[in-house]
Amino acid sequence: MKSPTAAPEPSASNVKGAQTLMRALDILDEVIAGPVRSADLARKLDISKTTAHRLVQALRSRGYLSITKDGFALGPKLLQLGVHATEQIDFVRVATPFMTELSHETGFCVFVGKREGDWSRHLERITGTQRLRVATAPGDRRPIAETGLGKALLLDEPEEVWEVLYRQSREGSVTKKEVAAFISHMRQHASAGYVQHDSELGDSVRSIAVPIRDARGKIAIAISVASAAHYLTEQVKPTLTAAIIATAAKIGEAVGQTQIR
C-alpha cells in the first residue's frame, strides 16, 4: 500500500549541487515580468556582474533569452518548449498531489475531470475518509451540464452554449422557465468562480467544483468535492469552498497559469 505521504517532491532548496543551473533559472524567473538589464539581475539575485553576464550569455546562446534595447527578454526557444510542453503535460498527474492534500485536510472525496466535447470525463478520484462514497469512478463519462464538475468546465462558455448543453442533458423535455433558471445559476457560478451543484436525481448528492486554467487562461480541467448532502452541509460549505478554491489556485500555479491580476 502507498504511504500516505505524497510523492517526495524536491522542494527547490532540497536540491544541492546545481548552483549554476539554479541561478540561471532564477534569471529566467526575473525576466518573466519583462526585459531586465544584466546589471539589474546581478543586484536582484545578489551575484556578481560577471556571473550574471556569463549566465545571461549562456542562456542567450541557447535561445532562452534574447537581447532587446531595454535588457534581456525571454527567447524564442521558450516558444518551442512551451508548445511541446502543452502536448506532453499530464494535468491530472500534476493535480493529484494537491488533491490528495485537500482530501486529507477535509476528509472529503476529491475528483478531477476534463471536458470531452459535450461530456465531462472523470479522470481521477482521491477517496476521503467518509463511509458514504459517491459512486462516480475514474473513467466515467456524464453529460457535461449534469455534474458540478462539468458545469465548472463550462464557466467560460457563452450563455447560448449553456442553454444548448442543458437542453441536451435533459433530452429536450424542459420548460423555458427551467432553462432560464439554469442560465441564471450558471451566471452566478461564473461570477463566483466556482460551482455548487445539487444532483437532480434526488439522491442527495451535492458537489462543489472549481475550474483550473492552463497557461493561456483556458479552462483545462476542473476539480470537485462531492458527497452526500448529509456531510456537505451549509455549515461546512464556506470553509470547504475556500479550501477547494485554494487548492485549485495551487494547481493553476503549478501548470503555469498566469498570476491573477
Next chain:
Amino acid sequence: MKSPTAAPEPSASNVKGAQTLMRALDILDEVIAGPVRSADLARKLDISKTTAHRLVQALRSRGYLSITKDGFALGPKLLQLGVHATEQIDFVRVATPFMTELSHETGFCVFVGKREGDWSRHLERITGTQRLRVATAPGDRRPIAETGLGKALLLDEPEEVWEVLYRQSREGSVTKKEVAAFISHMRQHASAGYVQHDSELGDSVRSIAVPIRDARGKIAIAISVASAAHYLTEQVKPTLTAAIIATAAKIGEAVGQTQIR
C-alpha cells in the same frame, strides 16, 4: 559606423564556464521529443548517471521537468514561460540578422512585415547594394492584398477572406474575372509556400515573399525581397527564391517553429 558583420552571436560553443547549465539545457532538448528515462539521458549526453540524476532533480524541483511513468517529460513551468515569451518576443529582432545575411548573399533589399488587421505593416528593411531602391520604408502600411509581403501573410486564410481583402484593396471596382484570377494565383502561392508578386501600379516592382510561422504554426511575420523587375529577372528568380525560403526556414527555426512534418 557599424561593422558589416552581424551581431556577435554567442554560438553555443562560444560560451565557456557554464557546463552545468549547458548540460541541463541539453537534457531539455532531449526531452522535447518525448519522455526520457534518466539513465538514457546519461548515455545519450555522455555524462555519469549521477550527474544526470542531479540535473534532472534540479530541473524537476523548478517545474521544468515532470515525472511520468515512462521517464521525465517537459514540466508545467515551461507553459508559463512559453506564454510570457509569446508576449515578449520581438520577431523582427530575431529575424534581422538572418535578413542581413540574405541581403549580403544576394545583394537585394530585404523586408520584414506583419499583419495589422486588413493591413500589412513593413517593420524593417535591410538595404541591399543596388542603386535602384524600392521606396517602401519601415513603418509603412499598405492594404494587405496589395503587396507580396501582405499576400504571404494571408497564405493560411480561407479563400473567402482572400476575396474580401482583394475587393477591399481595389475599393470595389473589380470584375468577377479579376477576383477569380486573384484567388487562383493565391492558391498557387499557398501550395508553393511563397508568393511572387508584380506590382499592379505599373512601376515594374517585383517581389518574392515567404511567410514565417511561430511555434504554434501560425503565420507571424513574412519576409520579402523586392526590387525592380530589371534586377529581379526570370533568370535569377529560382536561385533567389530558394535563398529566401532557406532564410525563412532559419528564422522559423529560431522562433521555435515546430520542425516541418
Next chain:
DNA sequence: CGATACGTCACGCATTATGGAACGCCTTTT
C-alpha cells in the same frame, strides 16, 4: 567634460560539480 553605469574580458582561488562505487528495489532471464 567629468561622472556614472553598463557590458565585456582576463585571471587566480576555492567553491562547486563531477564520476566512481555501492545500495535497495524492481523486472527479466536462467
Next chain:
DNA sequence: AAAAGGCGTTCCATAATGCGTGACGTATCG
C-alpha cells in the same frame, strides 16, 4: 528459485568548474 541486469538513489574524495575581484572601453547623463 536464484541469478542477472536495469533503474533511481546516496555518499564521498577529487579537481575541474564556476566564482568574484579588478580593469578596460563605451554609452548616457548632468
